[in-house]
Amino acid sequence: MGFALPAAIGAKYGAQDKTVVAIIGDGGFQMTLQELGTIMQTGIDVKIIILNNRFLGMVAPMAGNCLMTAVIRLLILKVPIFVAVAAAYRIPVNV
Numbered sequence: 001m002g003f004a005l006p007a008a009i010g011a012k013y014g015a016q017d018k019t020v021v022a023i024i025g026d027g028g029f030q031m032t033l034q035e036l037g038t039i040m041q042t043g044i045d046v047k048i049i050i051l052n053n054r055f056l057g058m059v060a061p062m063a064g065n066c067l068m069t070a071v072i073r074l075l076i077l078k079v080p081i082f083v084a085v086a087a088a089y090r091i092p093v094n095v
Contacts, residue, residue, distance in 0.1 A: 001031060004022040005029065008048075009044060025050070025053065030080075033085060037089060040089045040090055
């Protein structure tokens with residue numbers, strides 16, 4: 001969780017002639033959304049697809065094994081408006 005966006009930026013630097021796409025869940029994206037600043041500063045062209053399921057997908061199965069059901073409910077996210085976040089970083093969006 002949180003690896004896709006920084007990895008995509010690195011991949012784009014390694015293969016600048018290729019199209020690089022980060023496919024990332026909403027929770028993982030929120031862990032590294034500060035990397036939008038890197039994209040804004042450098043102008044690097046990385047495509048980002050956010051799978052917005054309002055859930056910490058990798059955390060939930062582990063929590064289910066260790067914690068009570070009431071605690072698992074806390075993993076459901078109230079997410080920001082991702083289009084607005086991108087706009088704040090002056091990154092164009094296609095919805």
